[in-house]
Structure formats: C-alpha cells, structure tokens
Amino acid sequence: MEHRLLGKSGLAVSKLCLGTMTFGNTTNEKDSIDMIHRFLDRGGNFLDTADVYVQGKSEEIVGKAIKDRRSEVVLATKVRFQTGKDFNSAGLSRKHIMDGVDASLKRLNTDYIDLYQVHVWDEFTPVEETLRVLDDLVSSGKVRYIGCSNFLAWQLMKSLCYSDFNKFVRYISIQPQYSLVSMEMDREVLPLCIEENVGVMPWAAIGSGFLSGKYSKGLQPTEGRLHKAMGESSWENRNTEKNWKILHTVMEIAEQRGAKPSQVALNWLLDKKGITSPILGANTLDQFEENMGTLEWKLTEDEWNKLDEVSALVDEYPNRFIDKFRRTLNV
Incomplete structure (x- = not known):
C-alpha cells in the first residue's frame, strides 16, 4: 500500500487508515483482530481509535491485536469526551488529558501513542x-505527535499560531467529517490545511454508509447505521x-467500472488534493474486503471530475466575492 507523509512531519502513514469505532460493538473481538492483521499484512500501518469508542473496549482490542506488531503500527487515539461522571472527566484540561493518556496507554497495552488527537474543541479550557x-x-x-478533530478553521489556526509562537509541538493532522455528501470543509478548513501543511484524515468517508x-430514495431505513444514527x-x-x-452518479460509475459504490466514493477521496488518509470503517470482514478493493483500481480524470462537480458546494460569500476580484499575473 502506498504511504504518505502526515502533514508537516516525517511520519509516513498508509493511504488508508483503519478505523476501529465498531470494534467490540457491531464487530466482535475475533473479527476485529483479524481485520487489523489483514490490514497490516497488506501494507497498511495506520490505525485510529478513541478512548470513548465502546467505553474503551475498542482500545483494548486494538492493544491485543498489535501486541506483537507494535513497531509496524502508527497508532492514533483521541481524548476530550466524557469518560466519567464528574465535570473534570471531560474536556481538554491538563487534568483530563493527563488522566486520559494514562488510561489509553493502559488499555492499548503500549508505552507510547504515535498520534494523540483532541476529539473536538473545548470552550472552557x-x-x-x-x-x-x-x-x-x-x-x-508518552506521545510522539499530536492532532485535532472536528475543529473550525479559526480554532485550528489559533492553535497552530500559539504552538509556533511558543515553540510547542503543533497539530500535524486534523480528523474531520468529509466525503462526497459532506463537503463543508471545502469552505475554509481544507484550504487552511493545504496552506499550513496539516494532514487530513476524513471520517465517514462513505457518508456513514449512505454511499454504499x-x-x-423515499425508503427510510429500518436497520443499519443510518437507521439509528443521530447528529451528523x-x-x-x-x-x-x-x-x-x-449517489446516482456514484452508482452510475460503479456499474460502468464493475466496482462497488463504496469503492468509487473512497477512490474520489484518495485523489482529492489535501487529503492524506481516509478512515476506512467496516462492521464485517466482507465490508472490510470490499472497501480494501478500492486500492485495486483508480477513477479516470473524467469520472473524478464528474463526482467533484455534482458534490461541489454552492459558491457563497465571501468566496464568491474573493473570486470575483482575484488578481492574476500576465506573464
């Protein structure tokens, strides 16, 4: 599997990241471990989890799976959400982060975390x-690199500036929701990441299953993730x-190419400027194998442009205004 540098660092990560949010929940422990081993055997090295996934069970399973292969793995986890009953068991305070990293290290059965990410902005700290x-x-x-997730552009830029001014480590990556059906990041966050060389690891890369x-249309699901999902x-x-x-465009291309719709959606992301490593999620080994099939082919330029056009955001202010008065150089 091809590898890419993660943001402004020398850390090489596989072009797909294996997400583990379902491990210990809709994916049993045996299949979860098998999935991780298959991913590593095919050249993948990037695993993402979080302290709140299945109340820490996901981290425990990941720890078991990589016990004898730790040096092969770029291990990412997250901190911020509620892990206890009191107010200080959430947020990005020194106390919660120090408590959180030690708890994650114990569950992951490791001495260090490669990429420690803050899960969302904390307005109190x-x-x-x-x-x-x-x-x-x-x-x-205890930690080798840091990243963030679900930040607004100003929150990321403020953090980068503060780190640079004080000579602290800076966020080398961001983990946002981003897919053909979630393009909001194109307004400000993705251009900022390209400008500041921040790696991007999109979650919900196939729209939480919508692009599968x-x-x-017209049939609200009675089962599956979209049936019970809330929020985003x-x-x-x-x-x-x-x-x-x-989705119609995705399905059309998939039929023409003899591919799966999810592979079309992931293929588009892999060639999107600024995207480092989309997060691959799966409930079953069959879903995992289907999504890994993305690496066996590529979209043509025309196919990629067709998807980019149908998913593009409406041109809004101030981008519309800025584009109108954009300067050009006649040389």
Whole structure:
C-alpha cells in the first residue's frame, strides 16, 4: 500500500487508515483482530481509535491485536469526551488529558501513542493549557505527535499560531467529517490545511454508509447505521435531493467500472488534493474486503471530475466575492 507523509512531519502513514469505532460493538473481538492483521499484512500501518469508542473496549482490542506488531503500527487515539461522571472527566484540561493518556496507554497495552488527537474543541479550557500539556506529553515520550478533530478553521489556526509562537509541538493532522455528501470543509478548513501543511484524515468517508448504495430514495431505513444514527450521520442529514444526485452518479460509475459504490466514493477521496488518509470503517470482514478493493483500481480524470462537480458546494460569500476580484499575473 502506498504511504504518505502526515502533514508537516516525517511520519509516513498508509493511504488508508483503519478505523476501529465498531470494534467490540457491531464487530466482535475475533473479527476485529483479524481485520487489523489483514490490514497490516497488506501494507497498511495506520490505525485510529478513541478512548470513548465502546467505553474503551475498542482500545483494548486494538492493544491485543498489535501486541506483537507494535513497531509496524502508527497508532492514533483521541481524548476530550466524557469518560466519567464528574465535570473534570471531560474536556481538554491538563487534568483530563493527563488522566486520559494514562488510561489509553493502559488499555492499548503500549508505552507510547504515535498520534494523540483532541476529539473536538473545548470552550472552557484555554488553548495554551491544552497545547502546553500536549507538548509536555511529547517531551515525556508518552506521545510522539499530536492532532485535532472536528475543529473550525479559526480554532485550528489559533492553535497552530500559539504552538509556533511558543515553540510547542503543533497539530500535524486534523480528523474531520468529509466525503462526497459532506463537503463543508471545502469552505475554509481544507484550504487552511493545504496552506499550513496539516494532514487530513476524513471520517465517514462513505457518508456513514449512505454511499454504499444500499439505501433507496423515499425508503427510510429500518436497520443499519443510518437507521439509528443521530447528529451528523442521521438519515435527516443524508436524505436530501443533492445527496441522491451524488449517489446516482456514484452508482452510475460503479456499474460502468464493475466496482462497488463504496469503492468509487473512497477512490474520489484518495485523489482529492489535501487529503492524506481516509478512515476506512467496516462492521464485517466482507465490508472490510470490499472497501480494501478500492486500492485495486483508480477513477479516470473524467469520472473524478464528474463526482467533484455534482458534490461541489454552492459558491457563497465571501468566496464568491474573493473570486470575483482575484488578481492574476500576465506573464
């Protein structure tokens, strides 16, 4: 599998990242471990989990799976969400991060975390407190690199500036929701990541299963992830006229190429400027194998452009205004 540098670092990660949110829940432990081993055997090295996935069970399973292969793995996990009953068991304070990293290291059965990510912005904790403790963790050897997830552009830029000014380690990556049916990051976050050389690891890369092709217009699902999902991955957010047009294009290309719709969606992401390593999720080994088949072929330029056009955001202010008065150089 091809590898890419993660942001402004020398850390090489596989072009697909294996997500483990389902491990210990919809994916049993045996299949989860098997999935990780198959991924590593095919040249993948990038695994992503979080302290809140299945109340820590996901981290425990990952720890068991990589016990004898730790040096092969770029291991990523996250901290921020509620892990206990009191107020301090959430957030990005020094206390919660210090407690969180030790708990994750124990569950993962390892001495260090390659990429430690803050799961979402914390409005209560000063950014300087968060970045200082993350810098301390890198200095201590418990963490090697840091990243963020679900940040607005100003939150990421403020963090990068604070790190640079104080000579702290900076976020080398961001993990946002991004797919053909979730293009909001194109407004500001993705251009910022390209400008500042921040790696991008999209979650919900096939729209929480919407782009797998198993859903039909006008038929609300009674099972599967979209049936019970809330928030960003809800049926309400997926069931739009634009998204059905996108899915129609995906299905059309898949049929012409003899491929799976999910492979089309992932292939588009792999060739998107600024995207480092889309997160591959699967409930079953069959789903895993189907998604890994993405690496066996590539979209043509015309196919890629067709998908890019149908999924593009409406041109809004201030981008519309900026583009109107963009300067050009006649040489």
